Amino acid sequence: MKKESQSQMGHVWAPWRMKYIQETSETGCFFCKGIREEDGDNNLIVKRGKFAFVMLNRYPYTSGHLMVVPYAHEASMEALPIETKTEMMVLVTQAIKVLTKEYGAEGFNIGANLGAIAGAGVADHLHFHVVPRWNGDTNFMTSVGNARVLPETLNDTFHRIKDNWIIEAD
Numbered sequence: 001m002k003k004e005s006q007s008q009m010g011h012v013w014a015p016w017r018m019k020y021i022q023e024t025s026e027t028g029c030f031f032c033k034g035i036r037e038e039d040g041d042n043n044l045i046v047k048r049g050k051f052a053f054v055m056l057n058r059y060p061y062t063s064g065h066l067m068v069v070p071y072a073h074e075a076s077m078e079a080l081p082i083e084t085k086t087e088m089m090v091l092v093t094q095a096i097k098v099l100t101k102e103y104g105a106e107g108f109n110i111g112a113n114l115g116a117i118a119g120a121g122v123a124d125h126l127h128f129h130v131v132p133r134w135n136g137d138t139n140f141m142t143s144v145g146n147a148r149v150l151p152e153t154l155n156d157t158f159h160r161i162k163d164n165w166i167i168e169a170d
Contacts, residue, residue, distance in 0.1 A: 029122065029124065029125050031055075031069050031125045031127065032073055034055065035053070035071060039162075041154075041155055041158055043055065044056040044058060044154065044158055046066070046158065046161045046162040046165055047091065047094070047162070047165050049087050049090075050083075050087060051070060051071060051072075051081075051083055051084040051087045051088075052068060052071060052084060052087050052088045052091055053068075053069055053071065054066055054067070054068050054069075054091050054094075054095055055067055055069065056154060056157060056158055056161070058154065060154075061109075061131050062132055062133065063132075063152050063157050064099045064102070064103050064105065064132045064157060064161065065130070065131050066099070066129070066130040066131075066161070067127045067128065067129055068088050068092050068095065068128040068130060069125065069127040069128075070084045070125075070126060070127075071084075072084060073124070074125070074126055075114075075115070075123060075124045075126060076114065076126065077126065080126070088128060092110060092128055097167060098161060098165055098167070099130070099132040099161075102160060102161060103132055104134070105133060106133060106134050106135055107132075107133040107134075108130060108131060108132055108133060109131040109133060110128060110129065110130050111129055112127065112128045112129070114126070
């Protein structure tokens, strides 16, 4: 009887990951670089506030995966002034409203990885992730297939969110 190896695994190709691998070797902070650029497909900033801004994650877990980032290049929450922390939470709340309305999100993962040891890809510039979720979504593909399934392009997601960032007064 032939015993099958448990280490055999099918392959799901994700060629978009190569760009991520290559770009991670860039020097400087891409958040700070993006702040200085005109908003558009190049920096993916969908909303600017006085102390913080919202941008798409270039390598999203799901369509609509946003990041809320302070303008200040700081690694820790305690280094930020209260006005910045307050505006960041307001922008997180607005992002939830926009993604619920525009994408019909049924839930959210919201969080920050503080420090490289906690998994922060950009450890020296604090940011919050806002990841929309749906019942039966394909987030499991990251775990079982080492790939992400996104039903639309980043360009489409960018315009869909930026063009519809209309928040009603609370």
